[in-house]
Amino acid sequence: MGKEYLLNKDEKHSEEFCQLVVLAQAGDKGAFIRIFEEVQESLYRTACVILENESDAYDALQDVALKAFKNLPQLREPRYFKTWVTRILINKCCAILRERKKLSFFGDMNMLQVNLRENSPFSIGVMEAVSRLSFPYRTVIVLRYLEGYSQKEIARILNCPLGTIKSRLNAALKKLKADLEGQGLWSPSEEEAYEL
Amino acid sequence: MNCKKARKFFESYISGDLNGPLADRFEDHLRHCVHCQRALKKERAFILNLKQGLVLKSPKFYPSFSWDRVQTFQGRKGFKKVAPSFALLVALCLGILLLLSPLSLDLIRGINSGNIENGSSEIVMKDAGFPNNPPSEEGLNYRIAFY
Numbered sequence: 001m002g003k004e005y006l007l008n009k010d011e012k013h014s015e016e017f018c019q020l021v022v023l024a025q026a027g028d029k030g031a032f033i034r035i036f037e038e039v040q041e042s043l044y045r046t047a048c049v050i051l052e053n054e055s056d057a058y059d060a061l062q063d064v065a066l067k068a069f070k071n072l073p074q075l076r077e078p079r080y081f082k083t084w085v086t087r088i089l090i091n092k093c094c095a096i097l098r099e100r101k102k103l104s105f106f107g108d109m110n111m112l113q114v115n116l117r118e119n120s121p122f123s124i125g126v127m128e129a130v131s132r133l134s135f136p137y138r139t140v141i142v143l144r145y146l147e148g149y150s151q152k153e154i155a156r157i158l159n160c161p162l163g164t165i166k167s168r169l170n171a172a173l174k175k176l177k178a179d180l181e182g183q184g185l186w187s188p189s190e191e192e193a194y195e196l
Numbered sequence: 197m198n199c200k201k202a203r204k205f206f207e208s209y210i211s212g213d214l215n216g217p218l219a220d221r222f223e224d225h226l227r228h229c230v231h232c233q234r235a236l237k238k239e240r241a242f243i244l245n246l247k248q249g250l251v252l253k254s255p256k257f258y259p260s261f262s263w264d265r266v267q268t269f270q271g272r273k274g275f276k277k278v279a280p281s282f283a284l285l286v287a288l289c290l291g292i293l294l295l296l297s298p299l300s301l302d303l304i305r306g307i308n309s310g311n312i313e314n315g316s317s318e319i320v321m322k323d324a325g326f327p328n329n330p331p332s333e334e335g336l337n338y339r340i341a342f343y
Contacts, residue, residue, distance in 0.1 A: 069266050170207055
């Protein structure tokens with residue numbers, strides 16, 4: 001039997017989840033651990049792709065868990081917990097990348113490629129192309145296509161206008177397409193294109 | 197709506213985020229534009245492949261995530277724990293204010309003047325460094341007033 005999830009498929013938090021958030025806001029550590037475990041895997045995947053390094057992603061997640069517990073009383077709407085904690089994670093990743101830039105350290109794409117579900121040349125090429133994107137574009141691609149957030153939710157997470165998110169997504173897709181075409185991994189003919 | 201504008205909405209339309217009058221105008225343009233129809237098919241195919249390429253397995257560190265820092269966190273104290281120290285602080289501030297208030301200063305001055313009248317002039321004179329021969333009564337009163 002699989003684990004019982006409190007989050008519904010459309011990512012709207014259930015009543016039980018919101019109650020646990022309220023308990024965690026009052027200081028219940030057990031409740032906090034439970035709600036954080038619901039979103040942990042998603043946060044870890046996001047951090048892995050943005051930081052291109054599993055151990056950095058793990059450290060980031062540890063810091064995010066503590067910061068989320070400290071600041072949880074500031075969350076006004078329990079149903080936005082996942083969006084709120086994702087924002088903390090993105091800010092943490094940004095800080096780590098800024099620090100890394102000072103030390104001229106680059107991520108380890110080989111470590112990340114081991115965790116790809118499909119080790120096809122296209123998957124590896126996609127991961128490499130995503131790693132070559134700048135932080136703003138990489139973030140929107142990861143949130144949109146890896147974690148499945150809508151454009152509105154991404155705008156809320158990154159605290160940006162919706163128009164900015166739309167233009168970033170379009171620009172990021174254009175760059176990715178150009179990169180994959182350059183690698184020879186993408187060039188669909190009319191016959192290969194999917195039906196509407 | 198022209199082709200240049202329509203292509204900006206491809207991503208929103210594919211992900212289902214395009215609705216209302218804008219969606220109607222977009223679909224109207226698609227009906228009449230073969231180029232945009234082909235371009236939309238390619239874009240949809242690309243996004244589908246991108247999603248498939250970005251799928252990761254469950255991370256290795258995941259099962260051993262440590263909750264120690266959260267479990268040992270003491271920082272966020274409730275009102276019941278903060279109240280005694282807060283009350284002590286308030287009492288201390290009130291005590292200082294009371295000491296420095298004009299009423300208490302008058303009281304202190306009053307006590308001092310009462311002691312001199314009761315004959316502790318010798319102490320005052322010794323503290324002031326007077327010689328063994330004390331001055332006349334007039335001089336003493338002058339010095340007491342000064343102090």
